[in-house]
Amino acid sequence: MEARVRARSGHRAGRGRSRRVEVTAMIVVDALVALLVLLAVYAGLSVRLVQQTQRGVVFRFGRVLDGVRGPGLARILPVADRLRRVNVQIITMPIPAQEGITRDNVTVRVDAVVYFKVVDPVKAIVNVQDYGFAMSQVAQTSLRSIIGKSELDDLLANREPINQGLELMLDSPALGWGIQIDRVEIKDVALPESMKRSMARQAEADRERRARIITADGEFQASARLSEAAKVMSATPAALQLRLLQTVVEVAAEKNSTLVLPFPVELLRFLESATDRATAQAARIEPVPGSQPGPEAGSDEDARGVEQLELPVELTAGPGPLRVAPPHAA
Known part of the structure; x- marks a missing residue:
């Protein structure tokens, strides 16, 4: 009996020891888990992620630290530090359209765009x-200031100096803010409808002026060439006849039922001179009625008082007659 009691007590003692070991192991495991949880919470509170396009600024109890945290994992104190991320990429910022009066008193609306980035x-x-x-x-x-200093023609056709001037005006305050202006460009210039119509009329008048100048220059050059051609033809009269025949050939090449030929002026002058000579001879031969013939009748002195006769000459050149009359003699 005593042996049985001892065996039972030993078995109970062994079971108690195993239970104590299990409880101890569970406590150790729970402690390890709690420690891991605390480490994870601490890591979550003390580690921050900074992207490649960002830089981190750390404030410790409200005071900024000198060092700027680069991209990657940044470690901070969980309670004392606060991290602020700043984007260092180039930022595109459109400027709303601004209405102003230019230096030549024209009301315009101008909008632009600014490219800048944070360097500090x-x-x-x-x-x-x-x-x-x-x-x-x-x-x-x-932008409003640069509009008042510029003229309308510069805003429309010469924008590069205006962009540079606007960039210089933005650089002054931006340097104190740690910002670098990369580029400034004017996008659009809106004009009133009346100004658009005025500019259209001005452009049309300028084009018409240039067209007239070009036409007058062409006529001047053509007249100079024609004058040289006239001199050549006056030296060789046969050239005029050849030119006339060439004109006839060019006109006859077309399918026309009527052919109009220019009448040579030299022929008219020849007929006129011939008519003058015939009239002068007739005036010398025929006496004037009512005058007494004398020994000096038919002489040149009596012929001066004789009135010349008008002998019309008819030349047919086409469907209608062409009349050429000699000039009246006094």
């Missing part, structure tokens, strides 16, 4: 509350 994250966070809004307001005021 500490200044961009500390020196200005919202650097994006601040850049937008400065860009609008600078």
